Amino acid sequence: MTNKIPRQNIPSIPSYNYQPTPYIGISKQQVIELRKQYINPVVATYYKQPIMIVEGSMQYVFDETGKRYLDAFAGIATINVGHSHPHVVKAVQEQSAKLQHLTTLYLHPTIAEYSKMLVDKMPDDLSMVYLVNSGSEANDLAMLMARVYTENFDIITLRNGYHGMGGNTMGLTSQSTWKYSPPHNFGIHHALNADVYRGPWNNNENNVADKYADEIKNIIEYATCGKIAGFIAESIQGMGGAIVYPDGYLRKVSDYVHQAKGLLIIDEVQTGFCRTGKGFWGFELQDVKPDIVTLAKGIGNGLPLAAVVTTPEIAQAFTQKIHFNTFAGNPVSCAAGKAVLETIERENLQQNCSLVGDYLLEGLDNLQEKYECIGDVRGCGLMIGVDLVKNRETKEANSELASQIHEL
Ligand SMILES: Cc1ncc(COP(=O)(O)O)c(C=O)c1O
Numbered sequence: 001m002t003n004k005i006p007r008q009n010i011p012s013i014p015s016y017n018y019q020p021t022p023y024i025g026i027s028k029q030q031v032i033e034l035r036k037q038y039i040n041p042v043v044a045t046y047y048k049q050p051i052m053i054v055e056g057s058m059q060y061v062f063d064e065t066g067k068r069y070l071d072a073f074a075g076i077a078t079i080n081v082g083h084s085h086p087h088v089v090k091a092v093q094e095q096s097a098k099l100q101h102l103t104t105l106y107l108h109p110t111i112a113e114y115s116k117m118l119v120d121k122m123p124d125d126l127s128m129v130y131l132v133n134s135g136s137e138a139n140d141l142a143m144l145m146a147r148v149y150t151e152n153f154d155i156i157t158l159r160n161g162y163h164g165m166g167g168n169t170m171g172l173t174s175q176s177t178w179k180y181s182p183p184h185n186f187g188i189h190h191a192l193n194a195d196v197y198r199g200p201w202n203n204n205e206n207n208v209a210d211k212y213a214d215e216i217k218n219i220i221e222y223a224t225c226g227k228i229a230g231f232i233a234e235s236i237q238g239m240g241g242a243i244v245y246p247d248g249y250l251r252k253v254s255d256y257v258h259q260a261k262g263l264l265i266i267d268e269v270q271t272g273f274c275r276t277g278k279g280f281w282g283f284e285l286q287d288v289k290p291d292i293v294t295l296a297k298g299i300g301n302g303l304p305l306a307a308v309v310t311t312p313e314i315a316q317a318f319t320q321k322i323h324f325n326t327f328a329g330n331p332v333s334c335a336a337g338k339a340v341l342e343t344i345e346r347e348n349l350q351q352n353c354s355l356v357g358d359y360l361l362e363g364l365d366n367l368q369e370k371y372e373c374i375g376d377v378r379g380c381g382l383m384i385g386v387d388l389v390k391n392r393e394t395k396e397a398n399s400e401l402a403s404q405i406h407e408l
Contacts, residue, residue, distance in 0.1 A: 010408060013060075013070050020055045020062040028052045028064055047407060056083025074382075077238065077270050080298035081343040088301050088339040095335035102331055104324075110334040117341050118307065121280050123289050128315035130308045131329040135269040135296030136164025138306040139232065141323075142292045143168055145310060146230035146263045149317040153187040154224040156216055156231045156257075160193045162239035163232065163267055172232060175240065189223050191215045193237075194245040197376045197387060198395055203246055212245070213252035220260045228262035230292070235282025238270035242385025244378050250286035263291035263314070269306075270383065273298040274344055277354030277381025285380065301340050305333040357381035373401055 026034075031052060035043070051069070055062040061071045061083060074080060081088065095110065102108050115129040132138050143155055155172070157163070163172035171184040194212035196202045201211045220228060231253060237243035254264045271282025272295050283290055291314060296306035304327070327333075344350065361377065364386055368374040375389030388398040388405075 013068065016057075016060060016068065018057045018060070020057075020066050020068075023054050023064040023066070025054070025064070058082035058085065074298075075302055076297070077275070078297045078302050080273050080275065081301050081340055081347070081349065083302075085301060085339075085343055087343050087346075088336055091335040091339035092303065092332055095332050099331055101327070103326065104329045108331050108334075110331045110338065111329040114334040114338045114341075117338060118295075118309065121341070122293065122309055125311045126290070126293060126309050128310050128312050130310075130315070130323075131334070132306045132308065132325055133304045133327055133333075134164070134306050135267075135294065136166040136169045137325075138269070138294035138296055138308050139163045139169045139172060139265075139267060140166050141308045142232065142265045142294050142310075143172070143229070145292060145308065145314055145318050146265060148320070149314045150227070150229045150261055150263060152225075152227045152229040152261060154189060154228040154262075155187060156189045156191055156219050156224075156228060156262075158193045158233050158237070159190045160195065160240035160243060161232075161234060161237055161267075163234075163269075178239075187229075189219050191219050193240075193243065194249045195243050196246050197243075197378070209246040209248040209252055212249055213256065216253050217256045220256060224260070226260060228257065228260045230263040230265050231257040232265040232267060234267045234269070235271040235285065236276065236380065236383050238383070241387065242379040242383055244380065245286065248286070250283065250288045254288045264288065265292040265294065266290040267294050269294060269296040273340070274350035274353050275381055275383050277350060277357045280350060282383070299340065300333050300336040303333045303336040305337050353381045357384065360384060373398055 032050065052064050053061045054064050056071070056079070059071055059082060060068050062068055071079065071083065075083065104111065111131065118129055119127045130141060132141060146155065147153060157172045157174060159174045161172065161174045162178065163169045165173065165178060167184060170179055171186065171188040173179060174190045192212065192215040193199060196208060199212070201208045205211065216231060220226065233250070257264050266283045268281055268283065274280055275298065276282050276285060278285055281293070283293070292308060292310045294306070294308055299305050299307060357380065360382070361379065361384060364377040364384070368377050372392060373388050374386060375392050375395055376387035378385050378387070388401045390396040390398045
């Protein structure tokens, strides 16, 4: 076992038949200076020497010099059919040329056709779509829907989860890195995470899923009036490091939540659209049927599109007031959404994700046998986490090494 990763072992990327357009815009240095002068400094860049990306083609992106990079990050888990995929580009260009914006106050065929296509991918009674612009907005709306429908207030979520940075969703998000100090946790309870690597119970224990799920039951019993508006979790935690819950966990949680009259809200912002390879939606892995599902990121392959999908009954309860949103459901984003679903189907991307994911996991498992610093390899499809540690016993996170690898 070793802790050193030899630089010469880093493979080069395979050849690719694509010539990026010569870049003729302002220099990288000018971009850096303009950003420094005009963009809020909280808007960060990756890497000690930031990279400027000016073009993309499928799994690759190009900088201003034409240098090609493999985008293993998939545009922050968003480009799930490939950068500037021709089918998506064509759909967006054609729609843009015809009509770029239309509010939902008027009829348009694309939002109607798209909503049907989306619902066709969901379990039977998840048949009502509300389109929005971002994952944060979708989760904010899901919380509101759950509170309006149930007439209860408390929402339970998991520590280490990420659900966005809006005024309400920051309350759900449960990592201090993403939380500002003004109060934002009203009625939100953060349960012990079902983390079988770092949590108190691992997969070798008997009834591990029940033990973690009982934490939700305890919160309902001891921290709420006994009735809740809902429970929200990602199917696999993304920003928290690809945390996979023990089998059966969400099913048990779902029972407790429903007994307390709450709704099961599943955040599929990262796990949706085949990212896990084993199902079209991440919740299929846990064999649960959510009451509300939130979608974003890969839904529009980079265009601002997100959705809240729920049952007709919950949707109906929401009609007691007017709810409106200027850009949501605009024809261009919906055209992108349609093209994404068509591409997933045509190119058999779920199977591809499963295949490539299994291959990657196998390779990472082999590396884990070789390198002491790899404490855990976990995940499913292309939703994979490699947990780097200083010591396998203590499991202390090795963030220095993670930064080094990131910079390679
Ligand atoms: C699981 C999950 N939910 C919600 C969000 C928030 O989405 P957005 O950044 O589009 O607001 C994210 C973003 O990373 C996410 O990973």
